[in-house]
Amino acid sequence: MTLDPRRLRFLLAVARYGGVLAAADELGVTASAVSQQLGKLEQETGHTLLQRTPSGSVLTPAGLALAEAAEDVERTLALARARLEQDDATVSGTVRIGGFQSFLAYVLSPSLPGWRDRYPALRIESWEAEGEVLMSALRAGGLDAVVVEVDAGESYSPPRGTTDVPLLDDPWKLVVPAGALRSSDVIDFTRLGLPWLGVDPSAASAKAITRVRRLLGGDSSSVHTYYSFQNALALVAAGEGVTLVPSLALEGLSTDGVDEVDIPGLGMRRVGLRHLTRSRGASPALDTTIDLIREAAAAFSYDFSGS
Numbered sequence: 001m002t003l004d005p006r007r008l009r010f011l012l013a014v015a016r017y018g019g020v021l022a023a024a025d026e027l028g029v030t031a032s033a034v035s036q037q038l039g040k041l042e043q044e045t046g047h048t049l050l051q052r053t054p055s056g057s058v059l060t061p062a063g064l065a066l067a068e069a070a071e072d073v074e075r076t077l078a079l080a081r082a083r084l085e086q087d088d089a090t091v092s093g094t095v096r097i098g099g100f101q102s103f104l105a106y107v108l109s110p111s112l113p114g115w116r117d118r119y120p121a122l123r124i125e126s127w128e129a130e131g132e133v134l135m136s137a138l139r140a141g142g143l144d145a146v147v148v149e150v151d152a153g154e155s156y157s158p159p160r161g162t163t164d165v166p167l168l169d170d171p172w173k174l175v176v177p178a179g180a181l182r183s184s185d186v187i188d189f190t191r192l193g194l195p196w197l198g199v200d201p202s203a204a205s206a207k208a209i210t211r212v213r214r215l216l217g218g219d220s221s222s223v224h225t226y227y228s229f230q231n232a233l234a235l236v237a238a239g240e241g242v243t244l245v246p247s248l249a250l251e252g253l254s255t256d257g258v259d260e261v262d263i264p265g266l267g268m269r270r271v272g273l274r275h276l277t278r279s280r281g282a283s284p285a286l287d288t289t290i291d292l293i294r295e296a297a298a299a300f301s302y303d304f305s306g307s
Contacts, residue, residue, distance in 0.1 A: 003044035008070035010037040011049060011059075015067040016169065016270065018153055019057045020050075041066075058264070071169065075298030092121030093285035097293070098134035099126065099147030102229075102249040103167075103271060108147075111296040124289055131202065135159070138276065144286050145275040149246075151207040152268040164272040165290055167297035170246040171268050172208055174261040175232070177239045181261065194218075197232060197241040198225035204269050208244050215265045218242070233258055247302055271297070 013023035014034065024031040042049050049063035059067060099108065104126055115124060127134070127143065134146040148164065150156050158164045180192060196218055199206045213220070222241045226232045229249040235241060237257030246269040250260070273293055279286055 003041060005073065007037045007041045007044075008066070008073060010034050011041060011063065011067055012070040012074065014038070014050065014057060015059055015064070015070075016152055016268075017155075018267075022155060075168075078294045078298045091119050091284055091288045093283070094123040094125060095145070095283075095285050095289040096125045096127060096143045097145055097147070097273075097289065098129060098137060098143045100131070100149065101128055102246070102251065103147045104128055106248060106251045107168075107296050107300050108293065111292065115292055119288065122285055122288065124292075135274075138162075138274065144279065144283070145273050145290065148272050148274045149204040150270050150272075151204045151211065152270045153211045154207050158274060161277055162274050163277045164274050165294065167271045167273055167294060168248075168300065169268040170248045170271055171262075172205075172212075172244045172266040173247055173250060174212075174242065174263060174266060175236050175245050175255075175258050176242045176261060177236055178257050178259050180242075181259065192218075192242070194239070195222040195241045196220045197222045197235055197243040199232075199243065200225070200227055205244050205246070208267060208269065212244060212266060216263075229253060251302070 010023065010027070013026050014020060017023050017026050020031050020034050020038075024034045027034070038050055045062070045066065047062035047066075048060050049066060051058050051060050097108065108126060112124065115122070127137070129137075131146075131148065134143060134148075137143040138146050147167070149170075152169060176192070177194070180194070196209055196213060198220065199209065209220075224235050224240055226235060226243075229245050230253055232243050232245060233253055233255065236243060244266065245260075248269075248271075273290060275286065275290070
């Protein structure tokens, strides 16, 4: 099988933005151009990559496998670019990064010692807080960039005057009480008899739950509302409901008493780094830090061992 790797960005855009039209808008081309490239990719691979349904376009298993490979290519290129662009001798200053717990704990913080060795004059400070607080600090100049999250199934644009740098696509996991579903079960929330747990409506998981509820069914009559994923897992383990949790958040949490379920249609949480548009290029320290964070995200590997 010989394929043109340049076509992979069209497939990856469809996977990330949920359809041909959305992919075309993101890439700045026509929908016909996207369809043409996907058609040629299907000819090259000998597989059907996209299935059209009444609710939109869905990647086939072959399409999903190829999209994952495209992500690997993108991350490898980002890693190489960051290494080529580094200039240890001239980068200095302080860069303040805001974000949420799972990204800071499992991607950014473990990278700090290596960054200090590579850039002794560069000081990177992190600040964990809620999204609205971080955005206010970014606009006020208290932060140079913030890690943001959105459900990949929703259409969105960064706030005016800001730019988002893609970091990673974080798969959603459906979390249910242990043993509630057998592997052969068709997931039927009416039969399961458990509600979706309540969540902060501004969170990416809230948007994802609304989208997945339309796909799987179930109600939102839970008496519980959570903010931390640790509490969400405790509630699920207690049999109080079900929810979606991003894979990254599961890295350091105990999953005793719950089952993680992968089914088509769950989608992903898109993680990006947001900065003021005018600031990119104006600060070598910020530019270098953005490249370092992209490099760390590209090198990150999920631990699916259950440990």
